[in-house]
Amino acid sequence: MLPRRPRLSTVASTGLVLAAVLSALVALDAPATAGRAAGQHLRARERSLGVVVAGAPSDLSEARSLARRTDTDLDEITFYVAWSRGGDFPAADASRVVASGAVPELTWEPWDPADGVDQPAYALDRIAAGRHDAYLKRWARQIRAWGKPLVIRFAHEMNGDWYPWAEGVNGNGPGDHAAAWRHVVGIFQRADVTNVTWSWSANVPYPGSTPLSSLYPGDAYVDRVGLDGYNWGTTQPWSSWQAFGDLFGPGVAELRSLTSRPVHVDETAAPEGAGGDKAAWIADMWAWLDAHPEVRGVTWFSLHKEVDWRIDSSADALAAWGRGARRY
Numbered sequence: 001m002l003p004r005r006p007r008l009s010t011v012a013s014t015g016l017v018l019a020a021v022l023s024a025l026v027a028l029d030a031p032a033t034a035g036r037a038a039g040q041h042l043r044a045r046e047r048s049l050g051v052v053v054a055g056a057p058s059d060l061s062e063a064r065s066l067a068r069r070t071d072t073d074l075d076e077i078t079f080y081v082a083w084s085r086g087g088d089f090p091a092a093d094a095s096r097v098v099a100s101g102a103v104p105e106l107t108w109e110p111w112d113p114a115d116g117v118d119q120p121a122y123a124l125d126r127i128a129a130g131r132h133d134a135y136l137k138r139w140a141r142q143i144r145a146w147g148k149p150l151v152i153r154f155a156h157e158m159n160g161d162w163y164p165w166a167e168g169v170n171g172n173g174p175g176d177h178a179a180a181w182r183h184v185v186g187i188f189q190r191a192d193v194t195n196v197t198w199s200w201s202a203n204v205p206y207p208g209s210t211p212l213s214s215l216y217p218g219d220a221y222v223d224r225v226g227l228d229g230y231n232w233g234t235t236q237p238w239s240s241w242q243a244f245g246d247l248f249g250p251g252v253a254e255l256r257s258l259t260s261r262p263v264h265v266d267e268t269a270a271p272e273g274a275g276g277d278k279a280a281w282i283a284d285m286w287a288w289l290d291a292h293p294e295v296r297g298v299t300w301f302s303l304h305k306e307v308d309w310r311i312d313s314s315a316d317a318l319a320a321w322g323r324g325a326r327r328y
Contacts, residue, residue, distance in 0.1 A: 233274025286324030
């Protein structure tokens with residue numbers, strides 16, 4: 001376990017927290033190849049705890065509230081940036097996360113969220129061919145100058161078909177994902193960016209999804225791997241209540257067959273009702289994670305989006321989260 005540090009709600013001094021974070025920089029158990037020194041900034045602990053919350057990274061009040069109400073520490077706070085946004089790396093927002101005592105995880109999405117799946121400007125072969133290099137090189141320089149710990153989760157859930165960076169849509173073919181990934185990471189490697197951990201994050205496999213083995217870009221370009229998976233319960237015509245282990249077990253096994261890189265649950269959540277008990281599902285999640293030490297972290301998607309995924313959708317769900325998180 002990571003030594004206890006001030007909760008988000010009780011941070012007294014940005015300087016003190018930054019010093020505490022920087023003093024805990026250590027290497028992951030896997031060789032640091034993707035970022036050359038990538039991963040060395042992550043904390044010396046067995047596991048990490050993260051959230052996706054409304055307002056982050058510019059407003060961390062919801063993260064502070066969750067930390068206070070559950071008496072827990074947050075290791076990572078995830079947020080999303082679309083390439084269509086352009087501009088510069090959001091250093092002030094990322095620094096706000098670091099000052100809170102957590103590591104920012106940037107989910108970096110090569111698309112315009114308003115334009116659906118068919119977006120030729122963001123086709124994978126265009127990324128690999130260097131069409132976005134000016135943007136990528138600018139961010140690499142800025143992130144290196146920023147110098148603080150950062151996880152980048154580029155082009156996540158690539159084994160599905162709902163994003164323009166998936167193979168089989170938007171003109172993308174076999175091998176294009178790995179080529180684009182290597183190109184992006186390669187730009188950061190050549191710029192000697194050593195404060196980034198590269199997180200290769202797939203969706204939990206499902207019938208018809210692209211096999212992970214055909215997408216994985218190789219350990220030389222990846223620091224850790226992860227999965228996104230949601231228990232939709234009966235909220236959708238095609239869905240039913242799923243136990244956490246049934247949802248993540250096969251994907252974790254597939255990842256372990258590909259790499260020895262650390263595995264994380266990068267996004268997960270469950271709804272209230274909808275065929276099962278959310279609090280009991282959360283308790284089962286903690287039990288499954290305890291039984292699978294190869295999974296080194298979990299991030300809860302605490303937003304009211306398609307359904308109410310929030311940790312605090314009920315008092316029972318919040319209590320179940322807190323009980324597990326305090327000992328995780």
